[in-house]
Amino acid sequence: MKNRLLRGLFFILLLLAAAFAGGCATSPDRAPPPASSPGNEIEKAGSDPFFALAETYRLKGREFKKSGDLPKALNAWKVVKSFAPEDAEAEREIADLINLIPAAAERHFQKGLALFKNHSLALARKEFLAAIYLHPDHPDAFHYLKEKLPGEDFHTYEIRKGETPKQVSQKLYGDSQKDFIIAYFNDLRGDGPLEFPRILKTPILNPRLKKGPVSSAKPVANLEFAKPLETRAELEKARGVFRENHYPESAALAEKILNSDPTNREARELMNESYYQWGKQFGQEKKHREALEVFQRVDSGYKDAAAQLAQSRKEIAEEHYINGVRFFTQEEIELAIYEWEAALALEPGHPKAKKDIESARNVLQKLEKIK
Amino acid sequence: MSDCRGRVRTLKVKSPCLFIGACLFILVNLLAGGRAVLSAEVAGMERRERSFPDFIAVVAREGDTFSSLALEYLKDPTWDGFLAEFNGVDSLRPGQPVIIPLKPERKGGVTLRGYQTVPILAYHNFSSTQTGKLTARQAMFEEQMRFLREEGYRVIALDQLFDFLEFKGSLPPKSVVITIDDGWLSAYEIALPVLKKYGYPVTLFVYTDIIGKSPRALSWDLLGKMAEEGLDIQCHTKSHRNLAVPGEKESFKDYFENLVGELSGCKETIKKRLNREVKYLAYPYGTTNSLVIETAKKMGYRGALTVIRGGNPFFSHNFRVNRSEILGDFNMSQFERNLAVFQEQSLR
Numbered sequence: 001m002k003n004r005l006l007r008g009l010f011f012i013l014l015l016l017a018a019a020f021a022g023g024c025a026t027s028p029d030r031a032p033p034p035a036s037s038p039g040n041e042i043e044k045a046g047s048d049p050f051f052a053l054a055e056t057y058r059l060k061g062r063e064f065k066k067s068g069d070l071p072k073a074l075n076a077w078k079v080v081k082s083f084a085p086e087d088a089e090a091e092r093e094i095a096d097l098i099n100l101i102p103a104a105a106e107r108h109f110q111k112g113l114a115l116f117k118n119h120s121l122a123l124a125r126k127e128f129l130a131a132i133y134l135h136p137d138h139p140d141a142f143h144y145l146k147e148k149l150p151g152e153d154f155h156t157y158e159i160r161k162g163e164t165p166k167q168v169s170q171k172l173y174g175d176s177q178k179d180f181i182i183a184y185f186n187d188l189r190g191d192g193p194l195e196f197p198r199i200l201k202t203p204i205l206n207p208r209l210k211k212g213p214v215s216s217a218k219p220v221a222n223l224e225f226a227k228p229l230e231t232r233a234e235l236e237k238a239r240g241v242f243r244e245n246h247y248p249e250s251a252a253l254a255e256k257i258l259n260s261d262p263t264n265r266e267a268r269e270l271m272n273e274s275y276y277q278w279g280k281q282f283g284q285e286k287k288h289r290e291a292l293e294v295f296q297r298v299d300s301g302y303k304d305a306a307a308q309l310a311q312s313r314k315e316i317a318e319e320h321y322i323n324g325v326r327f328f329t330q331e332e333i334e335l336a337i338y339e340w341e342a343a344l345a346l347e348p349g350h351p352k353a354k355k356d357i358e359s360a361r362n363v364l365q366k367l368e369k370i371k
Numbered sequence: 372m373s374d375c376r377g378r379v380r381t382l383k384v385k386s387p388c389l390f391i392g393a394c395l396f397i398l399v400n401l402l403a404g405g406r407a408v409l410s411a412e413v414a415g416m417e418r419r420e421r422s423f424p425d426f427i428a429v430v431a432r433e434g435d436t437f438s439s440l441a442l443e444y445l446k447d448p449t450w451d452g453f454l455a456e457f458n459g460v461d462s463l464r465p466g467q468p469v470i471i472p473l474k475p476e477r478k479g480g481v482t483l484r485g486y487q488t489v490p491i492l493a494y495h496n497f498s499s500t501q502t503g504k505l506t507a508r509q510a511m512f513e514e515q516m517r518f519l520r521e522e523g524y525r526v527i528a529l530d531q532l533f534d535f536l537e538f539k540g541s542l543p544p545k546s547v548v549i550t551i552d553d554g555w556l557s558a559y560e561i562a563l564p565v566l567k568k569y570g571y572p573v574t575l576f577v578y579t580d581i582i583g584k585s586p587r588a589l590s591w592d593l594l595g596k597m598a599e600e601g602l603d604i605q606c607h608t609k610s611h612r613n614l615a616v617p618g619e620k621e622s623f624k625d626y627f628e629n630l631v632g633e634l635s636g637c638k639e640t641i642k643k644r645l646n647r648e649v650k651y652l653a654y655p656y657g658t659t660n661s662l663v664i665e666t667a668k669k670m671g672y673r674g675a676l677t678v679i680r681g682g683n684p685f686f687s688h689n690f691r692v693n694r695s696e697i698l699g700d701f702n703m704s705q706f707e708r709n710l711a712v713f714q715e716q717s718l719r
């Protein structure tokens with residue numbers, strides 16, 4: 001009797017223990033079972049530490065999709081499907097997201113394109129980036145981000161029948177003598193009429209290198225920048241960003257108008273003023289190299305841009321000169337010469353650099369003789 | 372088997388309390404069983420993992436971090452941030468199951484919060500004792516390189532950066548490039564041993580007119596040796612003139628011809644002396660313009676570097692790549708300010 005009692009107690013305890021052990025495996029830090037979980041899921045959870053992981057990703061997949069983070073939602077559902085290949089929800093969601101993602105990317109791209117055409121460059125960039133995030137292989141978003149937004153460094157020019165390099169040079173650079181640039185970049189030989197039809201690609205020359213105002217180049221029909229612009233509206237937009245002190249953007253907008261209409265005086269004025277103010281801003285921040293680069297874009301003769309440019313050069317030259325003196329006192333004579341030469345390159349009339357270079361070279365010669 | 376039964380029988384006969392105690396012992400063990408088994412897995416030699424074509428699911432063990440898992444499975448600890456983001460947690464605890472994507476893809480490093488930027492550090496000269504604006508002291512340089520390692524930065528080659536800029540590959544989230552300009556001997560004597568110690572790749576931009584012309588400059592023999600050892604040697608023009616600004620007495624035609632000479636002379640000399648193809652250009656003084664850019668493109672350069680401070684997102688212009696000069700008088704906090712690897716911009 002006593003033995004039977006003990007045996008009964010033993011079995012009860014074992015059953016309790018078994019039930020407890022099963023419960024323990026589905027511990028509180030695990031996700032709740034899915035809505036679609038079959039009857040044997042609890043058993044699975046007990047033996048598979050990854051069971052909860054799949055369920056966590058199921059929840060993530062739903063949340064990501066709800067919040068609009070479609071690529072992450074897709075990744076999450078792929079994880080779920082890997083663990084549960086027959087999971088109907090995962091299969092449905094993956095198929096849905098595969099359709100949704102390129103469509104959403106295209107919407108962002110088209111929005112970006114509209115903003116780009118409207119010269120809202122910062123907003124356009126955001127939309128192109130969103131398109132890339134959703135669909136890294138989007139055929140055009142990368143091209144616009146990389147090539148179109150920063151602007152181009154070259155003109156494209158469609159040759160008219162019978163035109164010569166000198167004529168094209170006159171049109172593009174206001175100087176027929178720069179035809180060698182056109183020849184170099186387009187592998188042309190001779191001065192005669194150019195092959196027709198053909199599109200030439202030739203660098204935009206820095207405004208300060210131009211001899212006169214740029215004459216109108218025939219726009220190339222299939223290029224985005226060359227399309228006719230609604231100039232008045234564009235100009236107003238450029239002025240708006242200028243008033244908000246966004247000088248790089250207003251300069252870029254004005255330049256784009258000039259690409260289409262090189263004789264537009266208001267756009268030229270706005271471009272010059274934008275670069276001028278931007279350069280002054282850099283100057284106030286003691287960023288003289290950046291100031292130099294920006295002032296170089298202002299047309300020569302505009303306000304006191306030439307003086308500002310000279311001042312930037314002088315400041316940079318002075319930095320180099322002081323570095324040279326420091327090197328010299330540290331007996332780093334070659335480095336001192338290097339710095340002084342840099343000073344001289346920027347300011348050929350530097351009061352001391354030339355003389356100091358000569359002295360330093362004499363010192364070097366003497367040192368070599370001693371050796 | 373019979374022995375076992377006998378023991379139970381003996382137990383039953385000798386003391387019911389002992390028997391109940393034994394049952395309780397079994398119960399306690401069973402209650403703790405799930406955890407105990409897991410703990411053994413966690414701490415033990417064998418890791419529980421399940422492989423799928425695109426990822427591996429693993430259970431974290433004691434001491435695991437995202438960095439150690441990235442090293443173990445992706446062969447690169449600097450993907451730790453990517454793993455943390457993928458799993459949506461900041462740190463690991465033993466027993467935690469984790470997903471490790473086998474092909475970590477962050478093309479362009481774009482997220483909904485912003486995008487990756489890659490800083491390029493520009494050094495010039497080095498000295499074991501002295502500091503100058505363009506001269507980094509050896510001890511400081513070592514500290515900076517150690518900082519990169521300790522803070523989980525991944526120093527990558529310039530080619531990898533340009534693959535990123537051309538949208539051909541992903542980079543670890545904290546990638547950084549190191550360059551040294553000019554061609555001073557100190558690059559070999561001081562910087563290279565430190566860079567070798569950490570296994571960091573570096574690109575040396577030399578202007579060819581100085582090579583072998585000064586006792587403080589590198590010689591072609593030494594450059595040849597460095598190239599043999601795998602050092603990347605690229606162009607800093609022929610004479611280090613400012614490419615963006617014509618000389619005061621230089622006609623436009625002369626300016627252009629000299630520009631062509633600066634870019635081709637350097638490229639050809641390196642090819643002739645070192646039998647190395649040059650792909651990249653560092654603009655002297657960091658300055659450029661559209662004519663310089665188009666000339667460099669025409670000559671087959673893949674890209675060029677300025678000294679405009681800031682990191683480079685994947686959509687940076689290949690010929691206006693930003694680069695931050697690390698000046699000799701920088702302290703560590705100034706150095707760190709040049710290491711921004713992410714630009715916040717909500718894409719929602």
